[in-house]
Amino acid sequence: MPTESLPAGVLRGDRVSVAKAITEVENGDRDAESLLRAIGKKGRRSFVLGVTGPPGTGKSTIVDRLIEEYRRMRVKVGVVAVDPTSPITGGALLGDRVRMMKHTMDNGVFIRSMASRGWAGGLSGAVSEAIQILDAAGFGVIIIETVGIGQADIEIMKIAHTVMVVTIPGLGDEVQVSKAGLMEIGDIYTVNKGDLPGADAMVINLLGMVRDMKGRSPPVLKVSALKGEGVSTLFEAVEKERKKALSPQGKQVRLRSARGMVVELAKRRVLDGLDERVQKEATRLASEVVEGRLSFGEAADLLSDGEQ
């Protein structure tokens, strides 16, 4: 019996093949490029939903609720959760171990934690490639989850067709959400833990803040994901966005998302190439600076130009 090739396994929607394929692109294996080529150059058919917000707002619980809704419709759901990297282990710190448990038996759900990494900091490992793989494997909905504080997380959201911003009442306050640049990027706003005091006030404040931004009026929805309250309304809002994104009218949205993918990929290629030399040269150049033989600017020039 001939062994199935990895691209064939991915195209068949096999979860083990998908996991292997994503590991290949994450590790930057030489095979990864031919894998992506074999998967093909078709325009994407999946809906990509970005979910972001400060830590502790219950993004994962909301994502789990959305998975349940989509599985009821027999839509396959892939999740890529971008976690900050541990500087020591280099790996994502929570990982899929905990979250995957619940869906172990369901072949229509694939969850992957991915460490942000890299020289520039805050670059996602291989989000764009993972989306291509999940798309090819027939996952109709792909959710990208980020912590949503740093600029990098907001950059990743440019890959999504639709962005959901998750907040909770009393989180520092709304200024924190605003400060993180989250007021500008959301297509749907969620006040989770809606049974906490201050939830209604927060909905009203968010509505006001969001409307001030270029006259947009995205929905601001109160939910309690743990209790399941408000989830169906939230799901309807997501579904409306999905239908819009995949309709002929959604061409601009798909174009913007593809642009985000291309930029993300190009960015990583440039930085990966530089990383190795930088790690090698930086210490030597820094000691020249400390000893007064080079200015910081001169050292940086040498490091960025490659002319020693």
Added chain:
Amino acid sequence: MPTESLPAGVLRGDRVSVAKAITEVENGDRDAESLLRAIGKKGRRSFVLGVTGPPGTGKSTIVDRLIEEYRRMRVKVGVVAVDPTSPITGGALLGDRVRMMKHTMDNGVFIRSMASRGWAGGLSGAVSEAIQILDAAGFGVIIIETVGIGQADIEIMKIAHTVMVVTIPGLGDEVQVSKAGLMEIGDIYTVNKGDLPGADAMVINLLGMVRDMKGRSPPVLKVSALKGEGVSTLFEAVEKERKKALSPQGKQVRLRSARGMVVELAKRRVLDGLDERVQKEATRLASEVVEGRLSFGEAADLLSDGEQ
């Protein structure tokens, strides 16, 4: 009367000159390079303290307390607060407007908010250059403050001689701090709002978690910055680090910091050069992808190689 040159103003420690100089490097003005050259290539004499932690933990209040302590010793203090950027305005969202007020009359204090920005996301505007300018202007202590969730914030902390991680009790929980990679980078840990329930337990948990990391044992200190409780102990811990960093034994620390500066500078040069072309080409290439004429990988190759 001849007008004083900008480098001369900076070297004299004039705050207006310092502000102008930082604006020049932030904007990438052509004059900025000659300015930095004029300031000189001497190894740094300032102590650089990084302060990081999740949003809402009171980092700014702690920084204000440290400023007060250092001003009592007549040490000049410069603060560079790196804020997430608004994707629309491109500027830092809180800004120095609020915080500067308090110190308006004191020429020994300089506070500047700086937006993170750029193509790669999460890159600081010009932290390294600001440090060089503040150093040349005689600020003996330079504090870099970041939100400390994203990998990029952690990267910036590599510039600091000493890193203080600020937390509060009940912040989601300790997992969030751990997840953000903050357990590995701190030289001093602070549990702020120490009068809240759970503060003592958090100190004990943090002590345990930090000690598990490569056998380090940085202090974990309970403070209430608003009320001023525990501030003097915290200040002593910072002073101990400062003396260590500037002593002959601190050479490795200074070298590591200089390395962080050089890498940060080089990184920005590379990315700034790429940014312009990427913005121009990415939309066109994305539409080729959407229309099925290019794969994502091919588009990214074209964008990163510059070969069209």
